[in-house]
Amino acid sequence: MELLVELQKRIPDGWFMRRLLPATLFVMAAVVGGGQLGQRHWNDLGLARESIAGGLRLSGGLSADGVASLVLVAVAILAAAFVVPLAAGAIGALASGAWPWWLMPLARRVTAWRVRRWAHPDELGRQSVRARAAGRHLRADRLDARRARTERAAPGSPTWSGDRLRATEEHVGRESGSDIASDWTKVLLSADDIPRTALSETRAAYDAACEALAWSAAFTILGAWWWPAAAVGVLLWPAGWLSLRRAVEALCRTTEAVFALAATDPATPTVSP
Structure with a gap:
């Protein structure tokens, strides 16, 4: 464990823990689970041990086929580590x-569906009060939870993250007269170490959450050849999705705070309105 922690410190951006290690696990699952076990022998631990031992057997030296197999596995691991990002x-x-232009028809449909499902937080609060008065406490709790995560403005994007990011842009524009897209680099370069580090960490958390969703999709697809991989992918999806929501919320709040500091700090160059 100490070795893994030390490697994470030495490799920039946690590349080992975030990319190389998951890529190794994925390739091993693909080779052993999808290539050797398959759906018929999905739980044959003896066959799995034999497959792994055969790949690690070094007695008598490596043959040309053994070297070629190791090279192919290494290339597959590195390819997965670079493709998933x-x-x-x-x-x-x-x-x-x-969304790209060729997905805009789907984006409009998803946005319209989100608008139909949206309810104002005040209305959700009134429904919760009525439900609790009627003794339906579980429904009231569910409505309270929905009200807490519902924005006061109707959805204008196919995703919650998109709405939250747009709301941050509007808030920064009202409070500081800045445009995040055009002033981002200027504010980032003029910020102190603490705000710059906070922005970097929240952005890294956003990227890590997106990579977790990518790994979830990869393991789910691998389930076509070895179904336990699909179970892993399904379990990873809600964890990655919750991490993404938390990362977006942290990124938006940090961005708002950094732009507010830039607007009030006399030592910071004034951003263009």
Whole structure:
């Protein structure tokens, strides 16, 4: 465990823990689970041990086939470690509401569906009071939880994250007269170490949550060849989704605070209105 912690300190951005280690686990699950066990022998631990032992057997030296197999596995691990962040970038773009033009018809349908499901928090509060007065405490608790996570404005994006990010842009524009898109670099370069570190950490948390969703999708797809992988992917999805919501909330609050500090700090260059 200490070795893993030390490696994480030495490798920038936790690349080992966030990318290389999950990529290794995924490739091993694909090779052993999908390639050797399959659906028919999904729980054959003896066959799994034999497969792993055969791949690690070094007695008598490595043959040409053994070297080639190790090289292929290493290449697959590195490829997964580099491809998943690209997929996570696409997930991050979709989560932020920046859908490509060819998905805009679907985006409009999803946004319309979210508008139909949306209810004002005050209305949800009144429904909760009526439900609690009628003795339906479980429904009242559910309505209270929904009211706490519902924005006061109607959805304007296909995702909750997109609405939250747009609300942050509007709030920063009203409070400081700044535009996040055009003034982001200027504020970031002029900020002190603490605000800059906070922004970097919240952005890293957002990227990590998107990568968790990408790994969830990868393991779910692998379930077509070895179904326990699909179970892992399904379990990873809600954890990644909750992490994404927390990361978006933290990123928005940190961004609002940094721009507010930039607008009030006389030592900070004035951002353009």
